[in-house]
Amino acid sequence: MKTTKCKWPKCMSEARRGMAGWCSFHYRKRHAMGLTKMTDCAPVKAHIVKLRELGWTYDQIAENCPCNGETVRMMLTQDYKKVHPPIGHAILSLPLVARDSTRQTDDLTVMWRQLDAMAFMGWPQHVVCKMAGITPTRIKDARDRGTTSFSTIYAIDEVFRKVAYRQGPSERTRTLARGRGCVSVMAWNDIYDLNEPKPKLEKPPAAKKRISRIPWDDVQHLRSLGLDDEEIAKKIGVRPSTLRDSRRHKEV
């Protein structure tokens, strides 16, 4: 492979593929200085969606691209408006042909996690489907067949990114989800990371034991000495009403 030197005067580094004749250091430097032209991300996103529909994984898309699969995924999920030209061109040059991959099962794994996390927050599946503009049958089919189209995955993902951190409308869904052992998106480090094991369901914290402000042993002792409530309260340093209320709570 022919290598060329970086265009920066006196720079001895090799020019990196896809970086317009600059080494990666100088490409980044020029980018920081605002000298690189950024490309509109929208057509790149559209191309990624098409490739995904054809079975490409994010890593497969990134194979010949000066970025990794994670970056490709972020382009879809982080609402990027602009992209580095070398990355954009590399992705746009990928042919729209079907590829064998684990994309289907990988995406479904993430989608089930997302639906569970949304249920945890009280978003019923039919509401999620409505917001995603798909029929609930699609989800049922996905469950039955173990496959689904990328457009379904993407539609659910878009809703997920909007609502996953917000409380949903259904208390019942929330309760059922907790009963099923669903976890919220907050429980995951990265809900998209297929290697991450499912977080353990956090048990709701046990109700805190009431810590009494009243030293009941002392109260009993003082009472045995024949003091009335007013005097006891004075002795232990609380208001008589506090003593009275606390006694009602303690039911003595």
Ligand SMILES: [Zn+2]
């Ligand atoms: Zn350089």
